[in-house]
Amino acid sequence: MTNDTGPLETAPFPEHLTARAVDSRTSPRLHGFDVEGDLAVNYSFAEMVVIALTGTPPDRVQGQAAEVAFAFWLPAFAADAPAHAAGLAGLCGTSTSGLVACGATALAEQSRWVVAAHQGLLAYLEQGSPVLPPEFTSAGADDDMAVQRMRSAVEAEVPFLAQRPTRTAAVLGLLHFAGLRGAEQLEASLTIARLPGVLAEALLVPHGRIREYPMNLPPFDYRGQR
């Protein structure tokens, strides 16, 4: 015996959806700040990302550090999974939204992976320990030169950058300096920073030119019965 009412009709539920960050009742406000009359005038896009994710406006030094961290993280190499996947989507002739969704999904996973691999760094940054854990220390000249360029680009003296971190650790350290904390905020900011790089690569892949794609890179070795 069935009827047309069920638990979703009889249980008490609120009648409103709760908005917690953006108030759109008049001109849009982000965490209470007028987007059009205040943030757009006084803050850069990277700073607005910090505000969006933390609810707190960075000071000028932090904001400039966020700009640099975003710029350093933006490039997405064709060899890396997000741009590779999004580029393949383009090759298959998908819609722009399909390509963006494909790249953003892989990119969000990459961000999760990067932050998870740097949990020890996050603990170090929170505790302000004097010695950088060895696994996050520069592996050579490439890291050193990148971090040197980062130090030149950042207006403030960020003591962490003097400890010879890897390039990735330096980006995370700079985001931390800018006020972004914890895995959620860092994963989100890495994803936002790199999405333009992923799309830059993928949107240039010509649709349908399947013979131009290296099908056997990397090769797969089928181990099942033939």
Add this chain to the structure above:
Amino acid sequence: MKPEGLPTRIALARDGEHSYCGHRVFADLLGPETMTGLLWLAVGGRRLAAEERAVLDDAAVALSVADPRIWPLKIARIAASYGGSLSGVAAGMVMLQDAAVGAWSFGEAARLLDRVADLSEGPDGARRKRVCELVHATPRLPGFGVAFRAQDERVLALRAALTSRGWNSRRYMKALDLLADVARAERRVEPNIGLPVAAVLLELGLELGAISILSVALLQHMFFANAAEGAQQKAAVLRSLPDECVRYAGAPARLSPRATQRVGSRRVP
């Protein structure tokens, strides 16, 4: 340096015939194999007998509460409201990864059930005592908890179907019954559909690490159903709820520090 070959057991495209999980697609699978069987083969690594596939189909059917108001399905519906059905499917399903709500969590239920099955060897009294200790030592019991109703009707339906197939005396069925009984008595919680589905998958020999993904595969039809209809409808109300349906509970209107500085500096002669 040229990358080494990645091992795969999944498939090989060949001339005139293809391999899928150790079987020839046209010679072996075409005809006798079913969609359910292909899904199991994809993750479980072996072909199921017809009666085993039927049990898996029972689980998929019992899972079928496709009401568009249910959270993961609502996501599919919302994401599909611009007209992209696969975007809806993808948004709904990708959300399930590691989520506490939804079929991914069936993997945790399977782990608990596997431990109970291990504890279930030996005399009755001792088994119950060990399971009781486990239930008390596990703060949040995966596979338990039923929202908005006293019992999960899907559990009752699937349990009845499994009984009619003569599965009651199987290892994980007995573990399921014992665990449900102990949890009900000790914690006053009822099993949800995750527990019997996990029992079915374990009984069929699926590895613990594969339970979550196959559980999601078993309910994919609900995402396709909602995303397909949602994309067709392109409902304006899902693309944007009316203003009066939204309540803002965030920070009050305020000036940013830089705007405050500007205002302040203008006031200074």
